[in-house]
Amino acid sequence: MKTRQSVIGVNLEVPNIQIGKICNNKLENLIETQIDQGESQKFILNKIADHIGDLMSEDVVGIGIGLPGLIDLEKNIVTEIHRIPSWKNVNVKSFFENKFNVPCYINNDANCFALGVKYFGKGNKCKNVIGLIVGEGFGAGLIIDNKLFSGGNCAAGEFGMIKYLDQNVEYYSSALFFKNVHKTSFTEILRKARKGDKKALKIFNEYGHHLGSALQNIILSVNPELIIIGGIVRDGFEFYKKAMWGKVNDTFFTPSTKGIRIEPRALPNLAVLGAAALYYDEQQAKVLEIEKQLRTQAEKEIENLLKNVEEGIFIIKNSLKFGSQYSAQLETILESKRLADKNFINFLKNKISNSDITTTKNYLEMMFDDSLDEKMIEELNPLDQIKVRFNESAKAKELMFSFKRIRNKNMKTTELFTMVKDITKQVELENKVKESEIKAKRQTEWVLAILKTEPVMMRDFIEGIQNEFQSIDSIFESAEQNKQYEPALLNIYSSMHLIKGNASMLDFSFFADNVHQFENKISDVLSKKKIMSKDLIELVNDYSEIKNAVYEIKEFLAQVGKLNTQIKPESNPQIVKSLENFVDKMAKEKSKKIILQSANFLEPDIPKRLQILVKDISIQLIRNSVAHGIESPKERNKMGKEDHGTLTLKSKKNQKQFSFSIHDDGRGIQIDKLKTKMQQKKEWKDINLDTLPDNEIYKSMFLAGISTSEKTDMNAGRGIGLDAVLKKVEGHNGTIEVESKQNKYCKFSIVLPLSSNN
Incomplete structure (x- = not known):
């Protein structure tokens, strides 16, 4: 069961005081009272404390206080409060924390109003919000990128003090406008406007023009998504709204006003709710700081891990680009530096075949398609084991790539966790084992074939192959010089076809199969749009293996030949x-x-x-x-x-x-x-x-x-x-x-x- 937690919010709006108890985002109790501005500092503090005590209970975890004055947030001292002369350098925070043994947070009342808009009002889904209090003063609280911005001396948002016309913004854009310019009060003009008085409506239109000018400068400076107007002038919003918007939109830089909302405060007691929000904001800041520390620690651990793992580890974004972080070993395995943000598919070009490039691109797109079962398509991975050549003249590497989906909170695949291993040595070892097995099988086949074949036929077979090899050697050499690959490979193909026929006739099935596979490789190269020098190099390597096999036959023939001659004395060719x-x-x-x-x-x-x-x-x-x-x-x-x-x-x-x-x-x-x-x-x-x-x-x-x-x-x-x-x-x-x-x-x-x- 979730433990009940309450916060007490105090809004000091001289001479009025609001003290409320907030639980589960709801104002449960509210005390409204007044103070005498001439009372002593101690008397006022105790009066506020008495009312807080009326609402205090075991579930109260903190107190937030909004004050209309200058505050040193580093020292938690109220240096000055408007209209309370006795408040000079008061440590409000310490006073209430000692009194109630719970944390206390203080801030400017406009900042508290902005927090109220963010946590309890229409700004809960906005990152950039302005809570503007317009009474006899003109001040704002700023939420920028989801954080309260108080400024160096808790004086950010004092837009009323900006020079405007012959006075300042506060003179023309606060409730003082009606007194300063028209020698009346906002309340009186509002009363008349509600009755349709044309002069009152004209005055509101004039006021809307001045307020729009002030808002235009604020918007150009902060570019908020939402401005909520609080204070007494909010009550006349309907009468000055049109003129206000006309001035706001009268700007050369329209992007700043695109989509912005300007509305009067709708939620009551927003200032006291905002004071309580000081506690929530502080707790959120602590959580974010802990998360930041954990993230920093995790990043360090990941960095250490990425430095020391033997595998190449990296992220593939849904744009198929390398992520910004990857293991140090990756650059060694892929023989390339500065891989971050490179396109993975483009990186593989000219390193693997074009058909493998296409298959890989299709496979990765399937991995980002959440409608496809990940386990089902794992078997389709074309890079599960692949030969990659990073340099035309260098030996190819055997690499093994694996991919795993990374999903966001909505279970949508946004990235692929990718691991690559260099398995060249492992493959070479496996190949050696296979070669040993193949060699043993091949030698058994040769012994049987030699023993049942006439010696002269064996000799002719070897002689014929050697003649073809001389021809093939010459063709390879010429092709490397004149770069005429296609006719050369066709001639080599013809020679290998003859060799395969002779091997089949003597029942050298294993050898004939190897030659047939070599024919397949020649056919694959001939099917390419452009034959490269590296293609010829690979064929030469395969051809060398076939030649080595023939040399083995010759050695076997020398060893077994005598026995064969004794069993079958040499006769004329058959x-x-x-x-x-x-x-x-x-x-x-x-x-x-x-x-x-x-x-x-x-x-x-x-x-x-x-x-x-x-x-x-x-x-x-x-x-x-x-x-x-x-x-x-x-x-x-x-x-x-x-x-x-x-x-x-x-x-x-x-x-x-x-x-x-x-x-x-x-x-x-x-x-x-x-x-x-x-x-x-x-x-x-x-x-x-x-x-x-x-x-x-x-x-x-x-x-x-x-x-x-x-x-x-x-x-x-x-x-x-x-x-x-x-x-x-x-x-x-x-x-x-x-x-x-x-x-x-x-x-x-x-x-x-x-x-x-x-």
Whole structure:
């Protein structure tokens, strides 16, 4: 149960005194009396004390007193009171605190009036309020930015003393105006005005003009939201209001008067309520001071925390900018100084991919959307673990960002508490563990593959890869010099495609997968609008890993080779046997039935220097037939074909050339699909492809990026395999021809000259 607390307010408005008891913002008791201005200081103090004693009870926690005079607030001494000659340097505060043993607060009566407006009246929702007491004097209490402003000698707001016309503001703008100018009283003029007396109304109009001038200067000085007029002149507000507003608005600087309210005091006994408010104001000041101290202490603790934490901690505002405070470690992790108020998204640009930038922006906007469940969208965090490159030539960092909503009292997300960790070492350690596991798995695969592969085939495989590596090394080197990245990457792609085909044929699945992933990375780089030097650097690093894997194969081959030779003595190349295994493997992967017929393919006729070339071309063409040509058993049945497809391999040799062909009895070249793909390329966009003969259409198959496959996998979809074949054939001054019939067959015929001058 809440404890009852009361405050006693005293308003000394000579000769009148008001003493009230206030509880729960309500005036419960009020004593009104008068004093003789000529009485002694002691007599007056005791009289006030007696009346306070009448209202005193255990629940009274403080006393507030409003006085019409000058007050030294630092010493709590009343230096002078208007119309009480005996009051000089009176320590009112000490007198009443000793008398009643509760805190006592004193202030100028105008200041108390302003506090009354702020705490009990219409100013409770305003930050800047003026309580203007206009009787025979003209003084104001000022609430500025929710605080009572008393000035150095408690004399702030004495606007009546400002020079105006031939006198001062008080002379023309207080109730004295009616006496000084018209030799009558405010009360008399008010009485006549209420009866409609024209002269009285004219006098009020004149007064309103003077009061408006005074208010205009006050408004221009303080720019309040509300002015409440108290004192006797408030009673005539209706008669001088129009003239007053006319003068107030007659200013060159209209922003100061925009939205301002000027109203007469409506709440009775506001001065005594305001005196009691001295206690509330003091308590609020103490609370604010405690909060300030706690905030300062918390800020110091936060500052110490931010200096010492290992993580990067910062705030993201709803404008997506960095907050003003962040941990010292953040600048180290993000390799940047003076992050405050920088846009977080702009900061990440050129450090992560454009797609990650877009995803991050969308994610942060979702985090500020309170209609979305925070836990649900946490999993969508694109920066949960991300590679960030702060310098084009430097090594990228692995960073982990986490975001938590910060809500205001209305449960609206206003900021995001953000933490970032540098997990580069952790990721590197994890990668080393994974690499060790991968290496062990890879070595097991290699041992098995080496043991079941003919030694000469293994040797050819290594030799073929090394030849491709020499070509790729040269391409990378040229690209770094001439900055022609796209054609270079297309050529590298072709070489890697051949390497992948050979690895698949020998059942080096692990190695083939790595090469396929490298192809994916090349494809991603080629899809960019602009290829940068840093993209090439990353590809070179990945390429080095593939080369290292081949060196490991060579080392294994040296160790296991002797054992393999003992088990399988070296014999002539068995290209056909390897191709048969390759066909079986691909057929299973594609859920197809395929037979390889090679009775008319004479292996001994293949010149030694062409053996690797013939094998490479055969692998790519067989891959093409299995992926694109030969149908599934279900499709073949519908077309009246046998369940199994047939690949036929033939060769021929004369004194000048060696030729061979690969024929499949599949669906043939899908010329309509091929035309659709061609039409998407700019070189054919404006050409009517229906006017071209089929053999011209077939030539497009040998260009990079043309494929009739609907999806990309290990065996098809890149549009690179036949491009690689053509380059190999032309590199040996050979030719390649294509024949096809819809739903019947497709045949590739290759002719290679035997002369070594190529």
